[in-house]
Amino acid sequence: MLDWPIRIVRRDRPLARMRYLSPLMAIVLMMLTGMLIFLALGRDPAEGFYTFFIRPISSLYGFGELLLKATPLMLCGIGLAIGFRANVWNIGAEGQFMLGAAGATGVALTFPNLPAFLLLPLMVVSGALAGMAWGAIPAWLKTRFNANEILVSLMLVYVAGFLVSWLVFSPWRDPMGFGFPQTEMLSSAALLPRILPGTRLNIAIFLAIALVAITWIVLQHTAIGFRLRVTGRSRSAAGYAGFSIQRAVWIGLLCGGGAAGIAGMTEVAGPMGQLTDKIALGYGFAAIIVAFLGRLHPLGVLLASLLMALLFLGGEQVQQHMNLPKSISMVFQGLLLFYLLGADLLVNYRLKWNG
Amino acid sequence: MKLGMRRAAIAAIAVLGFGGMAAHAQPDVKVGFVYVSPLGEAGWSYQHELGRQALEAALGDQVETRYVDNVSEGADAERVIREFASSGHDLVIATSFGYMNYVERVSQEFPDVQFLHATGYKDGANFANYNARFYEGRYLTGVIAGHMSETETLGYVAAVPIPEVVQGINAFTRGARSVNPDIEVRVIWTNSWYDPGREREAANTLLAQGADVLTHHTDSTAVVQAVEDSDRTAWGVGYHSDMSEFGPETHLTATTHHWGDYYIDVVESVIEGTYAPSNLWGGHAEGMIDIAPLNDAVPADVAAEIEDLQASMRDGEFHPFTGPVVNQAGEVLLEEGAVMSDSDLNQMNYFVEGVASEFPN
Structure with a gap:
């Protein structure tokens, strides 16, 4: 038998502090590896680093773009983190996002003459309800038939895509749009007010931060948060304590769906200004990385959403200004996850040299 | 704190010896292309890329082109278009229908930049559309x-x-x-x-x-x-x-589809200062099809x-x-x-x- 020089041995006690330091280590390692990649591509690594990580946010406009891109990631990520804490694996935030976008658009198209102070809250509520409804399907199938929520929520993403396509191709198609799959542009009352002149940033960022704060308080300081945590750690313990696992499933999927639905609303009422079949840009999937990178902790989710947004922005800029492929963004995301998982392994295990 | 971070970052770059400022001949015109799909070896965006390459080959040092591919027709497109407009590009060419409303918005904010948009139906003072028969x-x-x-x-x-x-x-x-x-x-x-x-x-x-x-x-x-x-x-x-x-x-x-001659015509007229935005739906007569x-x-x-x-x-x-x-x-x-x-x-x-x-x- 081959004798490896290194073995992986479980630590007697996990390195508690490292649990929170490992994302930072992963980020540093990702950046260092990134510099090596720029070097391997024959480019000045300092220029690559600047263009990827600094240039996108080196102006007020860029800073606004970062927060704008982070908003839906933050919203989807915080919703997912609630469920993930209770071991409820909602992979379908992307579809819940699309339903939220459609729900909000439906209200905006039905009541075009409402003033903004009524219309916008109504759109947020309908977006949230539509997202929750989409999340309720896997929750119901899970609690009623024990159907796997990972598969159901994921498959519903594709159903949501077809639903939105149908809406923009048929009932909601802009009659003046030459047949293209899009609704008409929403009235100005249905658009979220912008908060930084010269940028696209709108008040949705405050909504996202507020939801993060509320989630933090609820998770850390209420019985519901405690029950979710216990359910996530050990189902049998939760059962002994009389905590309902079914309720955790409902809470996880409804919170995830609702938050993703609000994110969909902020996209149509924000930078899009209309519903098209291109509404979803992968926020719901990227938010899974955000939730784990943020250690399922609200503050962590907030920071992780900013980092993920920066990775998207940086990829565009290295292509625009250095003629490097935009897909380098995906390489950075992959590196980040790789190092994070590696660092997490070392939190619980250590390397032992043989001999 | 943000300003402080920015200063620190800029200082760090100076220390690292950021060398992006190397002087080279300035082109007459800078053009930014936005493509909807990855380039691949065939297809819609690929034909536009052939057009971009023809433009570079024809005008040499007079033109500098950049592109971003795989830009979804969602909210990200506006950022890519604006980034081109705000970083010294004279002409931004957005090659898919779904960019239309974003091009319209950005073109209104950058009156000195010219915008071309493929296959839409809107236009403006510095915003023309083009399509092929x-x-x-x-x-x-x-x-x-x-x-x-x-x-x-x-x-x-x-x-x-x-x-x-x-x-x-x-x-x-x-x-x-x-x-x-x-x-x-x-x-x-x-x-x-x-x-x-x-x-x-x-x-x-x-x-x-x-x-x-x-x-x-x-x-x-x-x-x-x-x-x-x-x-x-x-x-x-x-x-x-x-x-x-x-x-x-x-x-x-x-x-x-053949976009190269059209791109060359437009950029030549921009260099000569005779460019005036006008919509074009070209076919065999214009060499587009x-x-x-x-x-x-x-x-x-x-x-x-x-x-x-x-x-x-x-x-x-x-x-x-x-x-x-x-x-x-x-x-x-x-x-x-x-x-x-x-x-x-x-x-x-x-x-x-x-x-x-x-x-x-």
Whole structure:
């Protein structure tokens, strides 16, 4: 038998502090590896680093773009983190996002003459309800038939895509749009007010931060948060304590769906200004990385959403200004996850040299 | 704190010896291209990329071009367009329909930058749109298909029922029926511009229904490949690019797009200071539309007929939608001899006689 020089041995006690330091280590390692990649591509690594990580946010406009891109990631990520804490694996935030976008658009198209102070809250509520409804399907199938929520929520993403396509191709198609799959542009009352002149940033960022704060308080300081945590750690313990696992499933999927639905609303009422079949840009999937990178902790989710947004922005800029492929963004995301998982392994295990 | 971080970052870069400021000859014009899909080896964006390369080759040091590919037609597009406009580009070329509203917004904020947008219907003071008369190529490939088909059934894999796609189906059908009035055309929709799996599945369905010439209005090469991989009793007709590489035996020809001359004209006039935004819908006459070299199996008399048709389209003597244009219900929509107006073409929402499938609503 081959004798490896290194073995992986479980630590007697996990390195508690490292649990929170490992994302930072992963980020540093990702950046260092990134510099090596720029070097391997024959480019000045300092220029690559600047263009990827600094240039996108080196102006007020860029800073606004970062927060704008982070908003839906933050919203989807915080919703997912609630469920993930209770071991409820909602992979379908992307579809819940699309339903939220459609729900909000439906209200905006039905009541075009409402003033903004009524219309916008109504759109947020309908977006949230539509997202929750989409999340309720896997929750119901899970609690009623024990159907796997990972598969159901994921498959519903594709159903949501077809639903939105149908809406923009048929009932909601802009009659003046030459047949293209899009609704008409929403009235100005249905658009979220912008908060930084010269940028696209709108008040949705405050909504996202507020939801993060509320989630933090609820998770850390209420019985519901405690029950979710216990359910996530050990189902049998939760059962002994009389905590309902079914309720955790409902809470996880409804919170995830609702938050993703609000994110969909902020996209149509924000930078899009209309519903098209291109509404979803992968926020719901990227938010899974955000939730784990943020250690399922609200503050962590907030920071992780900013980092993920920066990775998207940086990829565009290295292509625009250095003629490097935009897909380098995906390489950075992959590196980040790789190092994070590696660092997490070392939190619980250590390397032992043989001999 | 943000300012502090920025200063620290800039200082760090100075220490690291950021060398991006190296001096080199300034080009006269900087152009930024935005592409909707990854470039690949064929397809819509690939043809625009060929245009960009032709522009660089023709104007050399006078022009500097940059591009970003795979830019979704969602909210990210506006950032990419604005980044080009705000970083010293004189001309921004956005090459997909879904960028229209973003180009409109950004163009209003950057009055000194010129914007070109492909296939939309909006324009502005510094914002022009351009498009090609794809239906001209469709008509020609229809004529060839009409000659080559033995089963008298043609297949068409189409993305979404917008007027541009419908024009193509109708022109293909009219071309085929101009040489064989018994031909019928079956259409399968994929509801997606790029979905090789579904495109291939649709192609196989059409083959099973007896279609022996297949074409497509989708972005991948899947239909041409599916025909090549079948028992080779059918022919494939490509779109966007010459796809003969993907169907060496069965690729008959393709409707091909050519943007290079247009880009060169625009940029030359920008350099000379004579550029004035104007919309252009170009076809054979402008060199925007052509067909790929014909398969050796196409008889010489058919090839000669195609050459004549191309010559008459270049001269403006022949238009594929010259009356009578009859819809599926048998109603005459355009009287004999009349030529369809551009505005009617742009609102085409019906199939002509000879399309066997129902028009989707």
